[in-house]
Amino acid sequence: MTISGMSCxxxxxxxxxxxxxxxxxxxxxxxxxxxxxxATTTLPRDQVQAAVEEEGYGVAG
Structure with missing residues (x-):
């Protein structure tokens, strides 16, 4: 997936x-x-996306 908003x-x-x-x-x-x-994980994609979004970043693809 692609994450937007990361700069460092x-x-x-x-x-x-x-x-x-x-x-x-x-x-x-x-x-x-x-x-x-x-990410190689047992988490479903939606949970990975939720974790990223909770940190304040956008997710695409």
Whole structure:
């Protein structure tokens, strides 16, 4: 998925921690330049999206 609104490594850490707070074993990879998020997790997509949005970022695709 693509995340909008991230501008720094703090943003990356916040999103990563938000996902891992719901699934501690999640593997999260974020490319800050493109805003692309790839997460290997047992969480359904809607829960990953909710975690990202709760941190204040937008989600597309």
């Amino acid at each position: 490594e703090h943003c990356v850490k916040a999103v990563t921690q938000a996902i891992r707070s719901r699934d501690p074993a999640a593997e999260v990879v974020i490319d800050l330049a493109s805003g692309r998020l790839r």
